[in-house]
Amino acid sequence: MSDSDSWRWIHDLPPKWTPPQEVCGPAASVVTNIVILMLASDVLGNDAIESVGELQAESARFNRWCGSEAKSAVSTEELFLRNIAYYGLARCVYEAWMEFSTALEEGGRRIDAAIEQRRMLYEAIVRARVGFIELRTR
Template sequence: MTDRQAGEFPLSKDWSVPAELQRPTASVVSNLVIIMLASEMMGNDLIELVGELQAEHARFNKWCGGFAKSSLESSEISRRSSEARVLIRSLYMAWSSFSRKFEDGGRKRLTAIDERSALKVALREANQGLAALREA
């Protein structure tokens, strides 16, 4: 992937974004949100957190393109963008673990309880982390 949406944080050099996150949009986060929302594995509690993720991501991008761009050194913006990438990578890893365990367990509701809990934590951490990066 080369071009990103305005304000979208660039790809991390130490994480190759999986092909499934490279489409249908130019946004890795939006693509992850689409994948999660399209899944039959998500309960309303997780769907709510995924919606918050999309909102926090939009706020972060808006902040990067506005306040940060005009008020912060480029090195500080890069540092915060790098931290955002770590949050999203961790979230994707939690999603992948949950999805894989659920599928391997025959799509039975109680087969991926620990992974579901870890995904919920990762969603909360991503949401809180993206918000904190705007305020730090």
């Protein structure tokens, strides 16, 4: 098998999410930038802030794993697939955040203006946090 044949799988990968410009900086990590965006908004309660912190921690653990243990634990193809899944989870959090913040603004920032969107955001954060753990430990 030639070197080009061993990389043929790369053409079959699902597309990776391309994050919007607003979460491409200031940090190198998209998840960190989503976290910064959410924390800078001053509309999250302490329970959500705690969950966002846990999300950031698991994102950092996944990225640390990718840079060390993953290189000997999984194939390059598997690492690519897990990275695509990581971005998919980040996308879900970002989209839930945008829905929540938009509904909150449209509702005049009233506490009852975005109850359903807040619940969906919290669920997206938890799913992403658990997903980051699973991507690293399965």
